[in-house]
Amino acid sequence: MSIQVGDRVPEVTLKRLREGLETIDTYTLFDGRKVVLFAVPGAFTPTCSARHLPGYVEHFNDFRSRGIEVFCMAVNDPFVMQAWAKTQSVPDGLQMxxxxxxxxxxxxxxxMDASSSGMGIRSRRFALYVEDGIVRASFIEEPGQFEVSSAEYVLEHLPG
Structure with a gap:
């Protein structure tokens, strides 16, 4: 069963590159903050690179003006995420x-199982709006779709 509105974000560690490779737990990432976390099936993949991440780059300041941080996540290694960020002109502050x-x-x-495409287990395409570690809105795509997790759609449908 997938996470629901009202659920606390599970505690797990993730990786990111800043000054070097960092390990950070999700409670540290989400507690005390308003965050939109969007996930993509894979860095450098067609829809993710042409539409999903670019929308959040374009609207990054719109989220920030509402006091919302933006995180992008994929089942990729942190070096791939850093390289993808560079090719997509990801602004400082949008965490990969x-x-x-x-x-x-x-x-x-x-x-989701993307083994038939040679990609193994990946993330479904989604966005979550999280306040202080609690999911306040979820935007989970049906397989093969890109509608409800776009930056534009999420901005229009944020609670409050």
């Missing part, structure tokens, strides 16, 4: 998070 082993994705109940 690596769930390399898919542990957070599985804890959220939002994994």
């Amino acid at each position: 998070l690596s769930d390399g082993n898919g542990e957070f994705t599985r804890a959220l109940g939002l994994e």
Whole structure:
């Protein structure tokens, strides 16, 4: 079962590159903050690179003006996430998070099997709006779709 509105974000560690490779737990990432976490099936994949991440880059300041941080996550290693961020001109402050082993994705109940495409277990495409570690809104795509997790849709449908 996937995470629901009202649920606390599960505690798992993720990786990110800043000054070097960092391990950070999800409670530290989400507690005391308003966050939109969006996840993509894979860095450098067509829809993720052409539409999903670019929308959040374009609207990054719109989220920030509402006091909301933006995190992008994929079941990729942190070096791939960093390289993808560079090719996509990701602004400072938009965190690129690596769930390399898919542990957070599985804890959220939002994994998918992309083995038929040679990609193994990946994250479904989704966005979550989280306040102080509690999911306040979820935008989970049906397989093969890109509608409800876009930056534009999430901005229009944020609670409050």
